[in-house]
Amino acid sequence: MLFQILSYLRFLLQSGNTHGLHSPFVFSLYAHVIGHDGNFAAYKPIEARRQELLQSAKSIQVHDFGAGSHTGAGRTRRIRDIARTAAKSRPLAQLLFRLVNAFQPRTIVELGTSLGLTTSYLAAADSRASVLTFEGCPQTATVARETFTALGLRNINLQEGNLDDTLAPALAALNAPVDFVFFDGNHRFEPTLRYFELMNAHRTEDSVFVLDDIHWSEEMTRAWEAIKQHPEVTLTIDLFFIGLVFFRRKQPKQHFLLRFDNLLDKLLERTQRFSA
DSSP states (O other), X not given: OHHHHHHHHHHHHHOBOSTTOOOXXXXXXXXXXXXXXXXXXXXXXXXXXXXXXXXXXXXXXXXXXXXXXXXXXXXXXXXXXXXXHTSOOHHHHHHHHHHHHHHOOSEEEEEOOTTSHHHHHHHHTOTTSEEEEEESOHHHHHHHHHHHHHHTOOSEEEEESOHHHHHHHHXXXXXXXXXXXXXXXXXXXXXXXXXXXXXXXTEEEEEEEEEEOTTSSHHHHHHHHHHHTOTTOOEEEEOSSXXXXXXXXXXXXXEXXXXXXXXXXHHHHHHHHHHO
């Protein structure tokens, strides 16, 4: 947690907002999508499902293939604790909804389903989109499927199992390029770069990659810096908790650090979670 706090302080010193943004694309994205504070009808049922999960006393056995949790939680965990500590926060999940709504991808891939809340935001943004999501833990995947059923979402295909075994075959079976990817499946350096390269082979110039928790640890920060320097990456936006990656060929290579509303509140919320 100390690493995140120090990283955030550095981020505050270096980041900005719309003032001084000379890229029309980034200015429009930041002003109208990232900074959008309006409401969408799809938010309400998903947040109602979040409240159900936050109140659930049921426990499940969690099998984590990634870097684990900062909380030090064991394998037997209550669903409400997973919803409180592992699920993406409302502001970040709704930002993903707005990104999908803005870019209108046809094929969306999510690495790390968890309880299905973020997946639901991705799927609800456009019913025409096909969402392929991956979850390694069987009992967590069961809860996610219950979430999709409760919300009436039928455009989600959940692949269960270790990403190292399931990702490459599933991508090979796709009959379309990958338009939008949310990376939240493994918070370690080598797997993050490996999954990035797998996705890179299936993208187009217009694809959008979103990486979660880019300053979660030293490993994730190293992975983020390596991705920024990738020869095919032309533009990145660092919002501290997530990073946006673009491959627009006519875009000069640029990297932006921009502040996202509720950022400090989210950091304080995580601090409370980790100390609970």
